[in-house]
Amino acid sequence: MKILVPLFLLFFLVTVNAQEREYVTVHKTMKLMGSRFDITVVVLDEEIGYININEAVTEITRIEKMISSWDEESETSLINKNAGIKPVKISLELFKLIERAKQISKITDGAFDISYASMDQIWKFDGSMEYFPTPEEMAKSIEKVGYYNIILNEEDTTVFLKEKGMRIGFGAIGKGYAADRAKELLISKQVKAGIINASGDLTTWGTKATGEKWLIGIANPLSKEKIFSWLPIVESSVATSGNYEKFVTFNGKKYSHILDPRTGYPSSGINSVSVFSKSAELCDAMATAVFIMGKNTGLAMINQLNGTEVIIVDSFNKIHKSNGIMFNNNE
Template identity: 75%
Template sequence: MKYLTALFCSLCCLLAHGQTASADITVHKVLKLMGTRFEITVVAPNEEIGYINIDEAVSEIQRIEKIISSWDEESETALINRNAGIKPVKVSPELFNLIERSIRISEITDGAFDISFASIDHIWKFDGSMKMAPDDSDIKKSIAKIGYKKIELDPENSTVFLPERGMKIGFGAIGKGYAADRAKELLVSKEVKGGIINASGDLTTWGTKVTGEKWLVGITNPLNKKKAFGWLPIVESSVATSGNYEKYIELDGKRYSHIIDPRTGYPTTGINSVTIFAKQAELCDALATSVFILGKDVGLHLINQIDGVEAIIVDSENKIQKSTGIMFNTKK
């Protein structure tokens, strides 16, 4: 899962009260969508229009979920998975393009990001029941069907084929960011002046607060989620954070994150949280997980090579590592 500081939420609530600098107001709503917490904030001329805007964003997110959900048996994604090892499945251009982009991210991250990770056998348990690590042979078997290079795409016929029975794709590490982007695009097209869509930490913004100030995002302190390391103003940008501060296990004195490397089957170590900044929430979502898996050195090297993308890493010693373009205040 992805998390942003709860302090951000309190800022949104404060904005909902009267503003004297503008006739506009801020309307805010918290919902459960795609199985997780969504917070949608819009700048609107009045409360009624604000809630209409939010309802339109919700409808768009629900539309996306019906396409990419692997739990919905009628979704295109579920149909692809059911036909693994059987036949190619014709899909909508929207899903085909999302899969293409996902594979490109897999390529630039050397497989640290992989939508075929849904094929894994879940032998690691993060509910406190594990007392020792699984055997190496069991770990190797658990990832046998993972591999983005196996996914067969036919652009001419718009089909997707998973060649091995038991293969699956899933969009848990990119889907919420994609849905947030699409909802934002819809609201921008309807001339909503500004807002934030926060999909459980995959966050995208446009415009400004009703005061004209920039939206402000706090970087969560993994040792205390109610406090922030620092604050960054963001404009027309997106943010995503991956953290191990809620789901992890400790074995023989070593902490293992719930984030599993799809290439090895082992949980990641060495990082407490990764925050990614980019134009699209979809890219932030995917890269936050990828950098967590790649590690701070390789991860920052990758981010420093991608234009328009920045990262803040809090390592296992709670020290901050930053990409070259990051500057932020350590005070609220």
């Protein structure tokens, strides 16, 4: 459900010459979880910095092995294989992730739902769709979707998908969770500061080598070369969902590849959503949820969540923000 950093949301990761403080900035880009990951650390020794990054990569790879629905040996695949058959005992880590995912589903009234993986693929975003699906096709496509049919047994740490054919997937929360865990690992290794950018799911800690805050530059959507505002990111995270590359158009209306798991219909009316919070996992899930819920409902929900903010760009490229966002407008 996630895309690479959109054109109007530019992440400026500034490498600073900080020899006077003996800190160096080490950066590495790689493909993990099927996406681009950029890991930057601020450390005293370059060689140790690369060792730290490799340790973070190992942690992200471990999480991918746990949550991948493509790996037939993963715990997630085992849950899906036993849908409608029997509960599956899983690790406490995965159990807690699913538990949190269900809580987010309740908060968002099902706009976020890891059982979206059960949806029939009736929408094609490769240019091959010739007609708009019928209401009957749409209803049938979501028959197996429903977070309330994910049954958790905390005492036995088991998960049971009630309906045969049900599936769960972590495409709208997994990279954020992996970024959080990698950050936690690096902090435990006494890494002073850094940024983990998982294809737009970004989390930070500490400051630049100069002591300055990490900054996110938001470009003006009407003039992508101009910075609309700068936002400091302090011990925080951000995730973005957008419809820039994958969409279809019927009768002049653009429909996003981000589907509403409650109806089967694609989202419309929003170009992008960026959510800010301490947890990259929460940002990841909420960016998708707000995109689906729409501008007004999404803003109302975020304004009720402590420590969470959002910037929405609607289909007319107009920016809307939650109550806690204060722009430094450079226009």
